[in-house]
Amino acid sequence: MAEPTQKELIRETVKELFKELGPVLQSIALTPEKLREAQKPYEDPAELARELREQQNWRRQENEKDKIKLERQSHCPHKDKNGKWAISLVHNYHDHMPRGICPLCEAFIHPAYWDYRPVAQPDGSIKDEGYIVKEHPLYHVVRTLESF
Numbered sequence: 001m002a003e004p005t006q007k008e009l010i011r012e013t014v015k016e017l018f019k020e021l022g023p024v025l026q027s028i029a030l031t032p033e034k035l036r037e038a039q040k041p042y043e044d045p046a047e048l049a050r051e052l053r054e055q056q057n058w059r060r061q062e063n064e065k066d067k068i069k070l071e072r073q074s075h076c077p078h079k080d081k082n083g084k085w086a087i088s089l090v091h092n093y094h095d096h097m098p099r100g101i102c103p104l105c106e107a108f109i110h111p112a113y114w115d116y117r118p119v120a121q122p123d124g125s126i127k128d129e130g131y132i133v134k135e136h137p138l139y140h141v142v143r144t145l146e147s148f
């Protein structure tokens with residue numbers, strides 16, 4: 001049997017090397033999943049936490065503003081210093097029903113209307129269900145002002 005040539009020796013060595021490295025190469029191969037994961041933009045946990053805190057602060061401030069506004073509205077006479085209704089009428093609504101706005105407390109005085117809210121169904125899904133929002137307690141004032 002002839003001695004293997006140097007070329008044949010190298011070929012055998014490379015073959016053996018790849019056989020041993022096979023599992024390692026497979027484990028570092030770029031699969032579509034790994035590629036997708038690598039392409040995701042980096043999200044800094046500290047940045048995410050900061051955004052969440054800002055959102056919570058903003059919501060807390062909005063709730064506080066709403067509370068103050070409702071408090072102001074509950075004490076507002078909605079009348080000017082001459083004792084006349086301060087409520088202004090607004091007419092540009094699709095249902096042609098007037099609305100009223102108190103310039104003193106920003107109270108929005110609306111008629112009864114249909115609205116929708118998400119309601120959990122027995123099958124676990126969520127569907128919007130219609131319900132009637134009662135008219136604002138001062139809507140009678142809007143009706144009276146509209147009749148003038």
Ligand SMILES: [Zn+2]
Pocket residue numbers: 073076077078079102103104105106107
């Ligand atoms: Zn008012």
